[in-house]
Amino acid sequence: MTYKNTKLEAEGAEFLVLGNLLVNGVAAYKTYTNMPGYDVIATNPERNKSARIQVKSRWTKKATGFLISRFDCDFVVFVRLNLDRKVGEGKFFDPDYFVFPSAIIAKAHRSGKMPKVILKDIHDYQRYRDNWGLIVSFLADAPVVSGSQTNRRTTAKRNSRS
8 A cells, every 4th residue: 555645745834823813913933844743833922921832734625634643843734725626627725724732632642653632532622623712822821931030029919919
């Protein structure tokens, strides 16, 4: 059995995720060296917080899951590229994006010779479709880092009064 070389499609999926983050107002960067466990970094510089994102893609609309063996990330975005249109058939489909916290993926993980996650193993997996807000919320959930001693003292005084 021969396998289709999908390296270019996988790179394209990473850029699609990057673009979706940017249009959702999230500063993000593609890692240009092969970082084990993640492909994109999303940041919130005001809160000094980042999210490591691993991108997994499949080229077919019929894909029900994806191979994964590492969980050195905060999120996994599964992209169904929907490129399986046959020549001569007219309709193209937009890619499908599923934004999962890595803990959800780790729970659904099937180990073995080809470690993978099957979507139906994730309770209510459709709620993760296009759920970029999970990453936005993750990046917003941190105390503001201040460079000013005065601001730190003022914040400490306010907190002690509460």
